[in-house]
């Protein structure tokens with residue numbers, strides 16, 4: 001363990017989700033014995049978001065709320081001063097305080113981990129039956145409405161929308177996914193592989209309509225239909241709007257921190273203010289392995305960053321860089337999609353299986369290097385490729401490495 005410079009200070013973590021929780025766990029594991037305060041806007045104990053668009057939505061499965069810890073294990077086990085159900089509303093970097101309700105909570109170091117909130121379609125949220133999916137409460141509402149035969153329209157063919165579509169289809173819903181772009185998931189996986197994943201949606205009994213913009217969502221009191229930009233009308237009992245998320249920086253507007261689609265940080269996840277770090281979906285940081293500034297919305301990065309930011313915050317003399325190859329997964333029914341690296345490639349080549357099959361591996365080349373990989377039901381290959389990309393493997397090396405050994409796997 002490193003020498004600790006601030007072991008009797010007060011660490012305040014804002015945002016009680018995966019990044020915030022990992023922050024708390026990491027400093028306790030590192031032996032920090034000062035006060036740790038965890039502030040969460042939602043009334044719930046910290047919970048895991050990925051299951052919310054997957055098995056938790058299935059009313060036919062006895063799904064428990066995916067809490068990470070009991071209240072007792074947080075308060076007594078980890079010694080956390082837990083403040084749930086009220087948002088932080090301000091950060092003052094001069095007085096080193098965070099405002100929650102009437103209280104000004106002092107910090108010696110703080111980790112900001114307020115994540116992101118779902119984007120909404122203007123003018124539709126007041127109708128019953130129209131939902132976004134970001135929180136446990138959102139998932140509970142959708143779960144209650146997902147009954148066999150329900151006509152579900154998902155607006156946006158992103159990963160969360162696609163997962164909802166698959167889960168709903170398995171529940172016997174009649175599912176249409178609307179996507180304004182000509183190909184789904186282009187920003188995440190590029191044109192060719194976006195088309196391949198769109199094919200998987202279509203082959204699974206889900207109606208995918210690309211190049212289709214939503215004009216309005218209509219109904220009296222509750223949703224009845226979705227009017228499309230071409231004038232056609234799609235009847236709907238339930239609408240899930242999955243058009244992405246925006247970093248939850250609103251409460252930091254007056255803080256003086258640099259905000260630019262997230263809280264701007266250096267490679268150590270430090271903001272410009274002393275003792276103030278950021279992590280997870282909120283953080284836009286300089287990622288040395290990519291040699292550029294990025295903000296990711298991936299569970300693994302949020303977990304890694306929460307732990308790293310907190311250790312750096314309480315022991316700045318031993319601070320480590322946050323250098324990580326992006327990784328995410330998405331479960332579409334039984335299918336596991338995984339992506340590592342970046343999709344901005346000169347060439348994408350399917351090296352295992354076929355892009356229109358239920359199992360393939362594609363590599364992304366930029367100049368002579370492998371920069372990304374997409375796997376459909378190729379679990380172990382992807383993790384090896386994450387290491388290869390981190391090690392700046394050449395395209396030839398990566399191709400040789402994956403071709404034979406991974407062929408048989410699902």
Ligand SMILES: Cc1cc2nc3c(=O)[nH]c(=O)nc-3n(C[C@H](O)[C@H](O)[C@H](O)COP(=O)(O)OP(=O)(O)OC[C@H]3O[C@@H](n4cnc5c(N)ncnc54)[C@H](O)[C@@H]3O)c2cc1C
Pocket residue numbers: 014015016017018019020039040041042049050051052053086087088089113114115116117133134135160248251279280281282296297298299300302327328329330331
């Ligand atoms: C439905 C769903 C499914 C997903 N599935 C996958 C997946 O399969 N694979 C994958 O890689 N990623 C997935 N993700 C993304 C992943 O869950 C996120 O990247 C991760 O949750 C980010 O963690 P975070 O702690 O940074 O932020 P968040 O999880 O967004 O949490 C931020 C927390 O801060 C709280 N908060 C906000 N403002 C304040 C405030 N002012 N004061 C106090 N608290 C505040 C919020 O209430 C929230 O609890 C999924 C996301 C969703 C929504």
